[in-house]
Amino acid sequence: MIIFTTILILFFVLRIFNLTGIPVFVDEAIYIRWSQIMRAESTLRFLPLSDGKQPLFMWITMSFLKFISDPLIAGRLVSIMAGFSSLVAVNLLTYLLTNKKSTAAISALIYAILPCTVFFDRMALVDSLLASFGLWSLIFGILTIKTLRLDTAMLLGFSLGFGLLTKSPAIFFYSYLPVIFLFFHQKIDKKSVLKSFGLILVALIISQAMYNILRLGPNFHLVNSRNQDYLFSFSEVLTHPLNPLIRNLKESFSWMFIMVTPFLLWLTIPAFIKSRKSTIFLLTIFFLPLISQASVAKVYTTRYILFCIVVLIPIFAIGLSKFKNKHIFPITLVSLTFPIFLSIWQVTSPNTSLLPKETKYGYFQEWTAGWGQKEVGDYLINLGKGGQKIVVVTEGFFGSLPDGLQIYTQKYQNITVIGSPWPVREIPDNLSNSLKDPKNIAFLVLNKSRNELKPSDLQRLKLIASYDKTPRPDGSIESLQLYQLIK
Secondary structure, three states, X not given: OHHHHHHHXXXXXXHHOOOOOOOOEHHHHHHHHHHHXXXXXXXXXXXXXXXXXXXXXXXXXXXXXXXXOOHHHHHHHHHHHHHHHHHHHHHHHHHHHHOOHHHHHHHHHHHHXXXXXXXXXXXXXXXXXXXXXXXXHHHHHHHHHXXXXXXXXXXXXXXXXXXXOOOHHHHHHHHHHHHHHHHHOOOOOHHHHHHHHHHHHHHHHHHHHHHHHHHHOOOOHHHHHHHHHHEOOHHHHHHOOOOOHHHHHHHHHHHHHHHOOHHHHOOXXXXXXXXXXXXXXXXXXXXXXXXXXXXXXXXXXXXXHHHHHHHHHHHHHHHHHOOOHHHXXXXXXXXXXXXXXXXXXXXXXHHHOOOOXXXXXXXXXXXXXXOOHHHHHHHHHHHHOOOOEEEEEEEEOOOHHHHHHHHHHOOOOOEEXXXXXXXXOOOOHHHHHHOOOOOEEEEEEEEHHHEOOOHHHHOOEEEEEEEEOOOOOXXXXXXXXXXXXXX
């Protein structure tokens, strides 16, 4: 208990400290804004379906928004709690495979300090929640096949169902079931095999019944159609089977080299020597969804493989547990020092920390990174305290802007935030028209790379502030610009 308590303290310190050090990311802005709207209007509880997204993460975020004033912190706390669920699940999964508390504790420690989990447990994204349900699906799947009990089969169904209500890749969790059967079914006789299939069928029925709750929403059909925007069809994959498979796999392992580190990956070798069955089982669970996803994904980013990576953690713990006596301390020191160093670096100085190029690009350097949005929101809120009516027009109708600004200003009735087409080539009509009311103060918010205004239009605008994002590798800098339209 002392060891596990220490691990919990380490887990929460690495996730809560400097929680807003990374600015709001484009998808975070969307999810939090949806949560705010859904909380305010009960008839819109299935709003994420309008973009083909499942709503469970937003449903949970709604509750956190009730008690936490900062919307970004509220959304990110949901992921932290999902990460805590994963920590417990990794611990139990390792114990289930090894029957050793010490190895299970090592597994929990690795989850707590792993750069990959530290980064995404601190973001208001659905992927930590998805990874958690994936781990619990594994646990209850193993228990169901080992014990042939109905209660664990029902819990398996709930885990699968909640996963499907979180994000579409949860469909890969179904592929875990035949693998679990092959590795853990203990009696090869007709009665036990039929009972196993019956219990799995119960789990499938429960999970599909939960998923079909989404049919209550008016845009259920968009889930499948939006998935196709991100995936190649099966017929397309057959015409180019190695593209994008090879590229995506190369990217996956390059990301893991940084977000998992070679100091942990090498432990797969001693784990294989010590516990061949468990290692092969977990590697199969890892590669099945990874290869399937890599072979069809048009868009591929670091967080998409989080639910695959977490199943490797028990392997690392098993590998470390192989070493005894005088070897255990130096091996543990070498294996864990660099991962925890990277995690502390992420927490204390995220914009300078060592991260994959793709991650740096999206979360820190480009228009998707929300540097300056909270500062703009605070400026508008303070300005509005004098009773003025404020109209803000932003580039874009959906995403980083206007959602990233709306999440901070939604409580203030005198501040109106409106989207407009991008890139911005002329002063939007709705911005100009807002000044017909002499009580209004009008602002334009846009990213520098999308500012294509003519000099004559720029003369009508006063630059109030510019917020630089993290410099790109070539030295260029994107920035968020706040202009006031002069009457």
